[in-house]
Every structure is written in structure tokens, then in C-alpha cells.
Amino acid sequence: xxxxxxxxxxxxxxxxxxxxxxxxxxxxxxxxxxxxxxxxxxxxxxxxxxxxxxxxxxxxxxxxxxxxxxxxxxxxxxxxxxxxxxxxxxxxxxxxxxxxxxxxxxxxxxxxxxxxxxxxxxxxxxxxxxxxxxxxxxxxxxxxxxxxxxxxxxxxxxxxxxxxxxxxxxxxxxxxxxxxxxxxxxxxxxxxxxxxxxxxxxxxxxxxxxxxxxxxxxxxxxxxxxxxxxxxxxxxxxxxxxxxxxxxxxxxxxxxxxxxxxxxxxxxxxxxxxxxxxxxxxxxxxxxxxxxxxxxxxxxxxxxxxxxxxxxxxxxxxxxxxxxxxxxxxxxxxxxxxxxx
Amino acid sequence: xxxxxxxxxxxxxxxxxxxxxxxxxxxxxxxxxxxxxxxxxxxxxxxxxxxxxxxxxxxxxxxxxxxxxxxxxxxxxxxxxxxxxxxxxxxxxxxxxxxxxxxxxxxxxxxxxxxxxxxxxxxxxxxxxxxxxxxxxxxxxxxxxxxxxxxxxxxxxxxxxxxxxxxxxxxxxxxxxxxxxxxxxxxxxxxxxxxxxxxxxxxxxxxxxxxxxxxxxxxxxxxxxxxxxxxxxxxxxxxxxxxxxxxxxxxxxxxxxxxxxxxxxxxxxxxxxxxxxxxxxxxxxxxxxxxxxxxxxxxxxxxxxxxxxxxxxxxxxxxxxxxxxxxxxxxxxxxxxxxxxxxxxxxxxxxxxxxxxx
Numbered sequence: 001x002x003x004x005x006x007x008x009x010x011x012x013x014x015x016x017x018x019x020x021x022x023x024x025x026x027x028x029x030x031x032x033x034x035x036x037x038x039x040x041x042x043x044x045x046x047x048x049x050x051x052x053x054x055x056x057x058x059x060x061x062x063x064x065x066x067x068x069x070x071x072x073x074x075x076x077x078x079x080x081x082x083x084x085x086x087x088x089x090x091x092x093x094x095x096x097x098x099x100x101x102x103x104x105x106x107x108x109x110x111x112x113x114x115x116x117x118x119x120x121x122x123x124x125x126x127x128x129x130x131x132x133x134x135x136x137x138x139x140x141x142x143x144x145x146x147x148x149x150x151x152x153x154x155x156x157x158x159x160x161x162x163x164x165x166x167x168x169x170x171x172x173x174x175x176x177x178x179x180x181x182x183x184x185x186x187x188x189x190x191x192x193x194x195x196x197x198x199x200x201x202x203x204x205x206x207x208x209x210x211x212x213x214x215x216x217x218x219x220x221x222x223x224x225x226x227x228x229x230x231x232x233x234x235x236x237x238x239x240x241x242x243x244x245x246x247x248x249x250x251x252x253x254x255x256x257x258x259x260x261x262x263x264x265x266x267x268x269x270x271x272x273x274x275x276x277x278x279x280x281x282x283x284x285x286x287x288x289x290x291x292x293x294x295x296x297x298x299x300x301x302x303x304x305x306x307x308x309x310x311x312x313x314x315x316x317x318x319x320x321x322x323x324x325x326x327x328x329x330x331x332x333x334x335x336x337x338x339x340x341x
Numbered sequence: 342x343x344x345x346x347x348x349x350x351x352x353x354x355x356x357x358x359x360x361x362x363x364x365x366x367x368x369x370x371x372x373x374x375x376x377x378x379x380x381x382x383x384x385x386x387x388x389x390x391x392x393x394x395x396x397x398x399x400x401x402x403x404x405x406x407x408x409x410x411x412x413x414x415x416x417x418x419x420x421x422x423x424x425x426x427x428x429x430x431x432x433x434x435x436x437x438x439x440x441x442x443x444x445x446x447x448x449x450x451x452x453x454x455x456x457x458x459x460x461x462x463x464x465x466x467x468x469x470x471x472x473x474x475x476x477x478x479x480x481x482x483x484x485x486x487x488x489x490x491x492x493x494x495x496x497x498x499x500x501x502x503x504x505x506x507x508x509x510x511x512x513x514x515x516x517x518x519x520x521x522x523x524x525x526x527x528x529x530x531x532x533x534x535x536x537x538x539x540x541x542x543x544x545x546x547x548x549x550x551x552x553x554x555x556x557x558x559x560x561x562x563x564x565x566x567x568x569x570x571x572x573x574x575x576x577x578x579x580x581x582x583x584x585x586x587x588x589x590x591x592x593x594x595x596x597x598x599x600x601x602x603x604x605x606x607x608x609x610x611x612x613x614x615x616x617x618x619x620x621x622x623x624x625x626x627x628x629x630x631x632x633x634x635x636x637x638x639x640x641x642x643x644x645x646x647x648x649x650x651x652x653x654x655x656x657x658x659x660x661x662x663x664x665x666x667x668x669x670x671x672x673x674x675x676x677x678x679x680x681x682x683x684x685x686x687x688x689x690x691x692x693x694x695x696x697x698x699x
Contacts, residue, residue, distance in 0.1 A: 009478035
């Protein structure tokens with residue numbers, strides 16, 4: 001027999017009781033000796049040690065009731081409690097490992113999911129998105145409109161795009177008067193070339209190489225897939241870090257987003273080689289662009305997501321495609337180079 | 342009635358620093374090993390520690406919440422609230438880039454929505470925690486509406502801006518009263534009739550302290566600017582960074598008047614609160630509040646969060662030793678709550694506010 005206190009879970013009153021343990025379970029008797037409860041052994045829950053000494057025991061048959069005892073009345077209950085505790089701990093570890101595995105799976109599936117979702121976005125929505133961004137860029141840099149320069153650009157783009165299915169070709173390629181040696185592909189098939197790229201380029205082949213790279217981005221709908229993927233990245237990071245505004249979250253988002261975009265860049269480099277080969281243009285121009293990017297201190301923004309320009313230049317050199325003729329005849333290249341006059 | 346009876350101190354907290362720190366350490370290691378997915382279970386373990394080491398009239402509190410509930414609540418909010426909000430922000434960014442004035446309007450609207458969600462989330466988090474709190478087998482709980490609290494939260498934030506902060510004592514008290522008046526233990530409800538009136542004396546000291554400090558920093562910056570001769574270009578930037586630095590350094594100075602205001606606030610809140618026949622006294626000194634607050638700040642920051650359970654335990658101990666009670670409830674008359682408890686936990690607050698350990 002063991003004296004304790006019993007809270008029946010119906011009122012907040014506390015009553016003194018005595019507990020009589022047997023093989024079948026525990027008999028809980030009031031101080032007048034009447035039997036209040038019989039807790040069957042399988043129902044008796046894990047005992048919890050109390051900071052003030054003693055233990056608290058609950059019963060599965062009446063989950064609100066609480067029995068407070070100076071110690072457990074028998075060793076069997078204590079052993080069962082310890083076993084349950086170990087099982088709960090193991091379950092927790094398994095759960096945590098499963099959660100981490102699920103997140104790793106999500107992270108791995110993200111690039112693919114981004115592309116699938118991007119293909120589902122209606123063209124009209126994607127175009128409106130891209131046009132919005134394009135308008136913003138044109139707000140900062142005047143679009144260049146010299147007629148002979150535009151004609152040269154059209155010639156070059158048409159030549160390069162011939163190897164692409166019709167609906168995968170860029171919708172619009174424009175040059176804006178900004179100094180960055182930079183070009184961007186936007187959702188909806190717009191490519192914007194900055195004047196700085198034309199100024200820095202050694203020849204038309206270099207511009208053709210960069211264009212082929214951007215056209216591959218457009219053909220594979222990378223810009224849209226990137227947007228979708230970045231949304232997914234933001235969710236993943238929020239899941240892991242737990243805050244949506246903190247410095248950690250934005251830093252991690254940026255790092256992860258860049259890691260994914262490198263896959264796109266490599267794919268675009270490979271695609272560019274194919275387009276150049278089909279058009280009979282040499283790949284040395286594109287490689288030269290990366291060689292210069294690796295040399296110059298100020299890496300062009302076009303490359304900011306991928307600092308390993310050297311490695312990419314080397315990869316392009318290894319897969320070198322020889323050219324049959326220059327991308328543009330000299331007078332057309334001169335016209336393109338001075339499109340912003 | 343229990344009036345006239347001397348106040349007693351039925352609350353006690355037995356959490357030991359060593360135990361709290363080892364809990365924090367284990368949680369930190371598991372967090373690192375699981376990319377912080379453990380945090381939901383870690384938080385639950387901390388709460389179980391805090392609750393179980395707190396006794397009222399000799400019987401400890403019991404925390405029955407589970408980590409999985411917090412995790413599921415978080416996932417639900419992530420999908421149902423965070424994703425649409427992110428899409429909204431994305432849309433606003435596109436509109437802004439198009440030069441569409443609707444973009445700015447959308448950003449402000451979303452800001453208000455997030456503000457509302459923080460309030461509503463804190464309410465839901467409190468509801469969850471109370472529903473997972475038991476004492477002598479009887480559950481606590483919280484009625485009321487998260488919507489209403491969220492809107493009140495949003496409203497008082499706007500009001501504080503409009504009144505240059507002068508609405509804060511009134512709105513602090515309004516929010517605290519709303520929380521307390523919806524708190525239940527079993528079938529017994531808390532009532533609260535505390536008002537802010539006399540707190541304006543302490544708040545005025547704090548407010549004018551802030552104003553004085555701002556004026557001093559701006560004055561010094563202006564003098565420096567004149568002395569530098571050329572206000573513009575880099576010197577202006579340096580002066581601006583000096584002003585910001587000086588303000589940050591001066592903030593601890595303001596913690597004392599703020600604590601003085603908060604001490605008065607707690608005293609008044611406790612005086613106005615009743616649990617049936619039971620009345621409360623909670624009158625910590627301002628200096629004691631500063632010690633606990635700053636001490637916890639150092640404990641948490643200096644240990645990279647490992648000290649958080651310890652800091653939480655210190656707050657529990659502080660409240661338990663300072664809360665005095667007049668009278669004793671009729672325990673046999675308090676019956677089990679029939680309210681249904683929420684099934685998942687505090688997702689909103691965990692996403693938007695990083696709700697603390699308790």
C-alpha cells in the first residue's frame with residue numbers, strides 16, 4: 001500500500017488516496033477505504049518524475065485523471081515506463097531523419113518542378129511578366145534604334161535561331177544604352193543586350209556566342225522556371241530556418257537560388273555550342289568572352305551568379321566548335337556595334 | 342470573500358540552471374543535425390521542462406503539447422498563408438517594375454495583412470499553449486476570436502503611429518485585458534477590469550525621455566554638420582551614421598523609464614484581475630525587471646541561443662516569486678473544461694513572429 005493524492009480530472013479538487021498494486025493493476029482507495037478506481041496495468045501510462053519529489057501517473061482509460069505518488073508502487077511499472085520512453089525517443093529520431101530526408105528530396109526535385117510549373121504558366125502571363133521587367137530596364141537605358149544596327153541584329157538572331165523550333169525562338173531582341181557588359185533573357189522570350197557588351201566584344205562571334213547562350217535560356221524557358229524555383233527556394237528556406245524576414249533566410253535563399261541557376265548556366269553554355277555549330281559560327285567568341293571575364297577585375301553582372309568564368313571558358317575551349325565564317329560580315333558588325341549612336 | 346486575508350505565494354518554480362542549459366545544448370546539437378527541423382520538438386521539450394518545474398499550491402503544471410502538432414501547424418501555415426503571401430509580394434514587385442501605382446498599394450495592403458496575421462497568430466499560439474496546459478488534470482484554455490484580436494492588434498499599431506505613441510498604455514492594457522479576460526481554467530474564467538489611466542504618468546517620463554534623446558542626438562549631429570562646414574556628400578553620411586550609432590548606444594538608457602512604466606503596468610493589470618474570488622498582486626520593482634530583461638538578453642545572445650531555456654526559466658521563477666494571491670479558489674467547484682482544443686499548434690506565430698519558447 002502506498003499513500004498518495006488523486007485528481008479525478010473532473011474537478012480541480014485533490015483527495016488523499018492509497019494505492020494497492022496487484023498483478024492485474026492498481027486499486028485506488030479513498031481515505032475512508034472505498035474503492036474509487038481500478039487502473040488496469042496495460043492502461044497505466046508513463047510515470048513522470050516531479051521536481052518536488054514523487055511521480056505523476058496517468059491512465060489511458062481516463063486521460064484527465066492524475067495520480068500523485070511518492071514513488072512507483074512496483075518495479076514492473078517502472079520498467080514499462082522506461083521502455084515506453086526509449087521507444088518514444090527512437091520514434092522522434094526516426095521522425096526527424098524522415099523530415100530531413102523529405103526536405104532533401106524537395107530540394108533535389110525543385111529544379112525539375114520549376115520547369116514543369118513554368119511550362120504550365122500561360123504564354124500571355126509570362127509575356128506580361130517579362131514585358132514589365134523589360135519596361136523597367138528601358139526606363140533606365142534608352143533602347144537603341146539605328147536602322148542598320150537593328151537589321152544586323154535581326155540577321156544574326158535569325159541565323160542563330162534557325163536550329164530552334166519556331167515557338168522556342170526569342171520573341172524580341174533589343175539593345176539598350178547601358179554600360180554593363182551584360183545581356184539578360186526575360187520571361188516571355190525577350191532578350192536584352194546592353195551596349196557595354198557590344199563595346200567590349202572583340203568581334204561579332206563574341207556577341208553571337210552570348211546571344212546563343214541567352215537564346216538557349218529562352219528556348220528552355222529558364223527565366224520562368226527560375227522565378228518559380230526561387231519561390232520554392234524561399235519556401236524551403238522558411239521551412240528550415242523558420243523566419244521569413246531574417247538575414248539568415250535571405251542569405252540562404254540567395255545562395256541556394258544561385259546554386260540552382262548554375263545548372264541553368266551550364267545547360268545554356270552547352271545549348272549555345274549547339275546553336276553556334278548549326279549556324280557555322282565558331283565558339284571561340286563565347287570562350288573569349290569568359291576568358292576576358294575571368295581576367296577583368298570587375299566581373300560583368302551577366303556573370304555574377306557564376307564566378308567560375310575560368311572553368312567555363314576552359315569547358316568551352318575543350319568542346320571547341322570551329323567556325324566556317326564570321327558571324328556577321330565586317331560592315332554589318334560595324335553597324336551593330338554602333339547601334340546606339 | 343477572502344478580503345482581509347494576507348496574500349500568499351502559491352506559485353513556485355524549481356527549474357535549475359544546469360538542467361536548462363543542458364536542455365539548450367542538446368536542442369542546439371539536434372537542431373544543427375536536422376537543419377533546424379528539430380526546433381518544434383525542442384520547443385516542446387523546453388516547455389515540458391518549464392511547466393513541470395512550476396508548481397501551484399504544491400502541484401506542478403503539466404504541458405501535454407507535442408512537437409508533431411507544432412510541425413503540422415507550421416506546414417499548414419506555410420502552404421495556406423506564406424505561399425499566397427509570397428505570390429502577392431511577387432505580383433507587387435512586378436507591378437512596381439511596370440511603374441504601376443497599384444504595386445505600392447499592394448505592398449502596403451500586404452504589410453497590413455502580415456501585421457494582422459502576427460496578432461492573430463499570437464492569439465492562436467496562446468490558445469494552443471493554454472489548451473496544452475493542465476493542472477491537477479484540469480485543462481486551461483482561451484476563448485475569444487483570433488480574427489478579432491488580429492484586427493485589434495492591427496488597429497492599435499496604426500493608432501500608435503497616428504498618436505506618436507501616446508496610445509500605447511491604453512492599447513497595451515486593452516490587449517492584456519482581452520487576453521486575460523478570455524483565459525479559462527476548467528470551467529472557471531479569469532476576469533480583468535484593469536484600465537490604463539494612471540499609467541500615463543510613467544509613460545510620459547518614458548516618452549519625453551525618448552524625445553529628449555532624439556533631440557540631443559539630432560542637435561549634436563547638426564552642430565557637427567555646421568562644424569564640418571560642408572553638409573553634403575560623405576560628411577553627411579558620416580554624421581548620419583554617427584546619429585544612428587548614438588541612438589543605438591543610448592537605447593539602454595531608456596530601458597529604465599520603460600521598465601518603470603512596465604512595472605506600473607503589471608501592478609495595475611494584476612490588481613484588476615480576478616479568478617473567481619481570488620485576487621492577484623504582482624508588484625515587481627522597475628530595477629528588478631531591468632535585471633531580468635538585460636540578464637536574459639545577455640544569457641541568450643552570448644550563448645548563441647543555448648541559454649534560451651535558462652532565460653525562460655528565469656522569467657518563470659521571477660513571475661512565480663512575485664505573484665501573490667489573495668484567497669484560495671474553491672477547487673471542487675472548478676470542473677473540467679468542455680471546450681474543444683485546437684488540433685495543431687501555433688503555425689502562424691511560428692512563421693511570422695518566431696514565437697518564443699512560451
